[in-house]
Amino acid sequence: MAATPAMRPEPFVHLSTDFIRAKEYFEAIIASTSDAICTTDTESRIIYFSPGAEAMLGLGMADVVGKSAHQLYAGGKPEAEKVMRLLRKEGSLKNHETILKGLGGRQTHVSMSVSLLRDRGGKVIGTMAISKDISSRVELERRLRELSITDNLTGLYNQRHFHERLAQEASRAKRQRYKLSMILMDLDGFKQANDQFGHLEGDRILKDFGAAVEGSIRREVDSAYRYGGDEFVVLLPGLPAVRAEKAAKRIVSCARTKIEASGVTCSYGVATLHPTGSLSNLIRQADRGMFKMKAAKHRPPRSPSLRVTHRV
Numbered sequence: 538m539a540a541t542p543a544m545r546p547e548p549f550v551h552l553s554t555d556f557i558r559a560k561e562y563f564e565a566i567i568a569s570t571s572d573a574i575c576t577t578d579t580e581s582r583i584i585y586f587s588p589g590a591e592a593m594l595g596l597g598m599a600d601v602v603g604k605s606a607h608q609l610y611a612g613g614k615p616e617a618e619k620v621m622r623l624l625r626k627e628g629s630l631k632n633h634e635t636i637l638k639g640l641g642g643r644q645t646h647v648s649m650s651v652s653l654l655r656d657r658g659g660k661v662i663g664t665m666a667i668s669k670d671i672s673s674r675v676e677l678e679r680r681l682r683e684l685s686i687t688d689n690l691t692g693l694y695n696q697r698h699f700h701e702r703l704a705q706e707a708s709r710a711k712r713q714r715y716k717l718s719m720i721l722m723d724l725d726g727f728k729q730a731n732d733q734f735g736h737l738e739g740d741r742i743l744k745d746f747g748a749a750v751e752g753s754i755r756r757e758v759d760s761a762y763r764y765g766g767d768e769f770v771v772l773l774p775g776l777p778a779v780r781a782e783k784a785a786k787r788i789v790s791c792a793r794t795k796i797e798a799s800g801v802t803c804s805y806g807v808a809t810l811h812p813t814g815s816l817s818n819l820i821r822q823a824d825r826g827m828f829k830m831k832a833a834k835h836r837p838p839r840s841p842s843l844r845v846t847h848r849v
Contacts, residue, residue, distance in 0.1 A: 573637070573647070573668040576654065579661060581606045581617065593647075593670055594639030606666075611636035611644050624651050624664065637668065646675040688763040690740060691747030699762040699770055706774055707816055714812075717774055718781035721823035722750075722788070722805040724767040725831060730799040742796050743767065746803070749792035754784065770823075778809040804831040 567574055573590035577583055583606055586598045594609070601609070607617035616635060624630045630651040637645045647668040654663040686698035694702070703719075710717035724746060731739035743763070750761045750769055762770045771788070773781050785805045792803060806826025808819050 571670070573670075574665070575606070575609070575668070576663055576665045577606050578663045581621070581664075583609075584663065590668075593645060593668070594637060595643060596640055609637050611638045620649075620651060624653065628653065634671070645670055646672045688747075691744055691763050693747050693751065693769070694760060694762045696762065696764050699764060699772075702760055702762075702772060703816055703819075706772055707810055707819075710774065710810060711812060715775050716777045717772070717810040718776045718778055718807060719773065719810075719819060719823055720771040720781060720785045720788070720805055720807055721764070721820070721827050722769045722771075722785070722803055723827055723831065724796070725802045725804055725834060726800050727767040730801050734799060738799065742799055742801055745795040746792050749795060750788050753788040753791045759784075778807055781807045781809065802834070804828075804834065806830065 568588050570587075571589045571592065572587075573593045574585070574587035575583060575590055576585040583601045583604055586596070586601050591597055605617075607614040610616040610620075612619075612635065620630065620633065620635070623633065630649070633649045633651070635647060635649055637647055639645060648671050649666055649668045651664055651666045653661050654665055656662050686694055686701075688695045706717055724742070727739065727742065730742060746769065747761070747763060750771060754761055754771055754773075758774060760772045762772075764770045771784070773784060776784065785807055789803050789805065796803070804827050806823040806829070808822035808826065810816075810819050
């Protein structure tokens with residue numbers, strides 16, 4: 538007997554079932570990844586926000602769908618526009634490192650890959666971005682960088698970083714036309730104290746002096762370095778020589794009570810970068826000032842002058 542229309546299986550039922558299964562399959566894949574998957578329309582409005590994105594940024598889909606994607610970038614609209622420029626130029630973007638902004642302004646470093654979404658006719662209908670959290674790697678790189686530029690005894694920056702920072706600060710000072718001064722300091726009598734009281738006491742003196750230096754300068758503006766042995770340097774952006782001299786005296790005064798008990802004192806030289814001067818001349822100028830002060834300490838005191846009077 539021929540099948541009646543009511544008995545004949547309908548193709549769209551199978552199609553719907555296959556579609557639902559495929560949809561569930563891809564949703565399961567997406568749900569299983571901790572990467573953030575985000576799609577936008579042609580107006581950069583968010584239309585999909587994966588569970589991995591929710592967990593990474595602490596935001597729910599309801600918090601972001603329909604809103605502009607630039608709100609997720611720590612760099613805001615300029616960073617979002619930069620990503621789109623690169624995407625249009627290359628057609629796809631791979632391993633672009635940026636910072637996303639989550640709940641409460643929390644920032645997450647990510648490596649982002651972005652591609653254009655197209656319909657069957659090839660028309661662009663939006664974008665899809667997949668972001669991997671690389672915060673741990675970025676933090677490890679930061680710590681390694683800190684270790685490479687830090688003196689492990691005093692916690693100040695080391696000589697290697699001094700030369701890097703000096704070049705940067707000098708270039709900025711010349712470009713923005715402000716003063717750049719430096720203080721070069723040396724601990725007088727340190728070798729004798731180190732020999733007499735031992736290396737542990739010598740290390741204590743260096744650490745205490747380093748702490749006095751760091752505690753006497755402007756945070757986030759000035760920078761302090763252990764130049765080598767018992768020599769220290771401070772860079773003072775924006776300060777003329779007179780104010781740099783005051784800063785040097787403040788450092789010495791702060792350190793005096795901590796180091797002079799061991800018979801150690803401090804000599805220093807101050808130098809200010811001339812608009813056309815070289816960095817080597819700046820260091821030499823500070824070095825001459827320091828040795829001039831050091832020499833004055835060891836110069837024997839003058840005998841009082843004798844006045845001879847003649848009686849008539």
